Amino acid sequence: MPVVTTLHTVLREPNPDQLMVMQQIAELSDRLIVMSHLSSQFLQEIYKVSGSKIDMVPHGVPDLPFLDPNSIKTVLEWKAKQSCSRSDCCRPTKALKT
Numbered sequence: 001m002p003v004v005t006t007l008h009t010v011l012r013e014p015n016p017d018q019l020m021v022m023q024q025i026a027e028l029s030d031r032l033i034v035m036s037h038l039s040s041q042f043l044q045e046i047y048k049v050s051g052s053k054i055d056m057v058p059h060g061v062p063d064l065p066f067l068d069p070n071s072i073k074t075v076l077e078w079k080a081k082q083s084c085s086r087s088d089c090c091r092p093t094k095a096l097k098t
Contacts, residue, residue: 002030008059010039014046022047035059 005025011018026032026049033055034040040056043049073079 003028004031004033005029006033007039007043008035010034010042010047012042012046019047023049026053029053031055033057 010022014022022043026043026047030053032043032049032053034043035057036059037056040051040054043054044051069083070079073081073083
């Protein structure tokens, strides 16, 4: 069974123990997933991980151009209504309070 490890943070200046642990994780993993090009670069240059084992999945929300909210309100026939949207309500503790 392949082992795929997702790394949220890759240290630029690991101490010797941190370096050893990350190198062992990389050795035991078939693939490493990082969230930035800089993390991929750190893995290759600092931890000596082959670039062929590393995949990058961008972290966060892409930078998109601003759209006038009234344009979508017209499409949805909400022209006379106020609206609010949130993308971080995935858990009950993140609910909107009124």
